[in-house]
Amino acid sequence: MLELGGETLILTHDMMAQGTHFRADADLADVAWKLVAVNLSDLAAKGAQPLGVLLGYSLGDGDARFVDGLGEALAAFDVPLLGGDTVRAAGPRSFGLTAIGRATHIPVPDRRKAQPGETVWITGVLGRAMLGFEGREEYVKAFARPMPLLAEGAALAPQVGAMMDVSDGLLLDCWRMASASGVTIALDSMAAPVADPARRDDCIRWGDDYELLFTLPAGTASPVPATPIGNIVPPSDYPLNIDGTDVATPKGLGYSH
Amino acid sequence: MLELGGETLILTHDMMAQGTHFRADADLADVAWKLVAVNLSDLAAKGAQPLGVLLGYSLGDGDARFVDGLGEALAAFDVPLLGGDTVRAAGPRSFGLTAIGRATHIPVPDRRKAQPGETVWITGVLGRAMLGFEGREEYVKAFARPMPLLAEGAALAPQVGAMMDVSDGLLLDCWRMASASGVTIALDSMAAPVADPARRDDCIRWGDDYELLFTLPAGTASPVPATPIGNIVPPSDYPLNIDGTDVATPKGLGYSH
Numbered sequence: 160m161l162e163l164g165g166e167t168l169i170l171t172h173d174m175m176a177q178g179t180h181f182r183a184d185a186d187l188a189d190v191a192w193k194l195v196a197v198n199l200s201d202l203a204a205k206g207a208q209p210l211g212v213l214l215g216y217s218l219g220d221g222d223a224r225f226v227d228g229l230g231e232a233l234a235a236f237d238v239p240l241l242g243g244d245t246v247r248a249a250g251p252r253s254f255g256l257t258a259i260g261r262a263t264h265i266p267v268p269d270r271r272k273a274q275p276g277e278t279v280w281i282t283g284v285l286g287r288a289m290l291g292f293e294g295r296e297e298y299v300k301a302f303a304r305p306m307p308l309l310a311e312g313a314a315l316a317p318q319v320g321a322m323m324d325v326s327d328g329l330l331l332d333c334w335r336m337a338s339a340s341g342v343t344i345a346l347d348s349m350a351a352p353v354a355d356p357a358r359r360d361d362c363i364r365w366g367d368d369y370e371l372l373f374t375l376p377a378g379t380a381s382p383v384p385a386t387p388i389g390n391i392v393p394p395s396d397y398p399l400n401i402d403g404t405d406v407a408t409p410k411g412l413g414y415s416h
Numbered sequence: 417m418l419e420l421g422g423e424t425l426i427l428t429h430d431m432m433a434q435g436t437h438f439r440a441d442a443d444l445a446d447v448a449w450k451l452v453a454v455n456l457s458d459l460a461a462k463g464a465q466p467l468g469v470l471l472g473y474s475l476g477d478g479d480a481r482f483v484d485g486l487g488e489a490l491a492a493f494d495v496p497l498l499g500g501d502t503v504r505a506a507g508p509r510s511f512g513l514t515a516i517g518r519a520t521h522i523p524v525p526d527r528r529k530a531q532p533g534e535t536v537w538i539t540g541v542l543g544r545a546m547l548g549f550e551g552r553e554e555y556v557k558a559f560a561r562p563m564p565l566l567a568e569g570a571a572l573a574p575q576v577g578a579m580m581d582v583s584d585g586l587l588l589d590c591w592r593m594a595s596a597s598g599v600t601i602a603l604d605s606m607a608a609p610v611a612d613p614a615r616r617d618d619c620i621r622w623g624d625d626y627e628l629l630f631t632l633p634a635g636t637a638s639p640v641p642a643t644p645i646g647n648i649v650p651p652s653d654y655p656l657n658i659d660g661t662d663v664a665t666p667k668g669l670g671y672s673h
Contacts, residue, residue, distance in 0.1 A: 161467055161498065163518060164421030172470040172514060176503035210418055213429040215472055215512030241418065246433035250507015255472030257429060257514040261420060 167262035171201035176253035187221035188228030189303040195232035198258035199307035200369040204324040205267050206316025207260030214243035215255035264316035273321035273340035277374035279389040280381055282311055285329055286354040286362025305369045311383040312371060318382060320374035327366040328413025336372060337398035345400045346389040366414040424519035428458035433510035444478035445485030446560040452489035455515035456564035457626040461581040462524050463573025464517030471500035472512035521573035530578035530597035534631035536646040537638055539568055542586055543611040543619025562626045568640040569628060575639060577631035584623040585670025594655035602657045603646035623671040
């Protein structure tokens with residue numbers, strides 16, 4: 160975060176590495192899209208309006224596909240490419256993107272600001288990216304071409320207690336928000352909207368959905384479509400309580416890398 | 417370049433790849449320093465004051481050394497680390513850095529603005545990085561720990577016609593400035609200050625010196641220590657003329673990657 164000329168800038172840099180974030184046989188057009196989308200999702204969680212991106216790119220097979228997908232993403236989100244660099248590297252490739260945005264609301268939403276008495280909300284439906292990754296046709300796009308919730312983030316920014324995007328699974332990101340805020344989240348796991356109720360546990364652990372997790376004062380309606388899934392309670396020994404049971408460790412809650 | 421709140425932001429993203437920009441046995445503390453320095457050198461050439469950097473980092477051997485060198489560079493140049501990401505990747509590694517700065521003078525200096533009648537200048541002494549790379553003790557630091565000319569760039573910004581930093585060798589970067597400006601540079605190769613006159617040709621072709629190449633109206637003194645090395649003349653068929661001889665191709669002029 161950077162204050163400049165009366166504006167507050169938000170800067171993010173997320174990378175995607177072959178083997179970790181995408182498979183060797185992935186369409187690089189999808190990888191490029193996702194690289195833009197995950198960075199803009201970070202801006203969305205800060206209620207920021209994107210101003211541009213810079214790309215760090217490892218040359219290799221599929222460069223033309225990458226350029227196609229990059230162009231599609233930049234056009235879809237109306238963001239200019241401001242610069243970047245390329246290298247020629249052997250071995251598995253990794254790509255980096257810096258996104259810069261301007262805060263639309265001060266104070267900038269923060270994952271560390273959840274307070275007891277607030278309600279915990281989540282946008283959208285969880286598990287769509289997981290099902291798409293597994294090949295379920297109606298969800299392939301949710302995995303390959305996620306949409307950063309920029310308008311939703313900006314609408315929420317003036318009202319939220321805490322906010323973050325859910326990239327590594329709902330449970331793990333709830334743990335992180337609660338830990339960062341020094342509170343406990345009491346989660347009603349059955350309240351979380353999931354794409355496949357028979358696999359609820361997987362849907363709330365798998366990541367890549369890029370929904371927004373946020374808190375509002377109890378009794379306040381959400382200004383964007385979202386679902387209340389729990390409450391912020393005073394800190395206990397553990398940051399997360401699921402359906403009445405304390406969670407002792409973040410291990411197994413979601414995707415760590 | 418980005419206009420925001422009455423300020424003009426300059427953003428750069430340069431990468432360093434093992435095998436291309438550094439050897440597998442390089443001290444990663446030096447690599448980290450250089451990664452910061454080359455990006456800040458891009459800002460220097462725009463007369464910009466650095467505001468912060470974001471890092472994209474491939475984990476592996478020598479991470480602690482990288483962190484040491486990064487910390488030393490950030491302290492030396494008084495620039496904060498604003499964010500970044502890490503990935504774990506097999507194979508040769510590459511690192512990316514985004515630097516953000518604010519323009520200290522509008523219009524922002526540009527390599528495309530050289531005009532006939534101007535004199536071409538260069539700061540410093542060329543070939544120091546080359547000699548350091550080859551192991552000449554007094555120049556090892558010039559190669560491993562280059563200094564971005566931030567103060568010089570800011571002092572020059574209000575006066576220059578065109579400006580750029582010399583990363584890939586004086587001759588190649590003269591070619592690029594002249595091409596970008598649609599003019600011809602008539603260069604007096606004997607005027608260029610070199611660290612080893614017996615190897616003048618190598619000194620003006622090897623890169624990594626990060627000096628500033630700029631133009632001033634004829635008869636104007638440079639506000640920073642620098643040497644006049646030629647003149648901007650009306651465009652001929654070739655962008656570069658060295659000691660009276662047209663140069664037909666940029667091949668062999670410097671370091672291309």
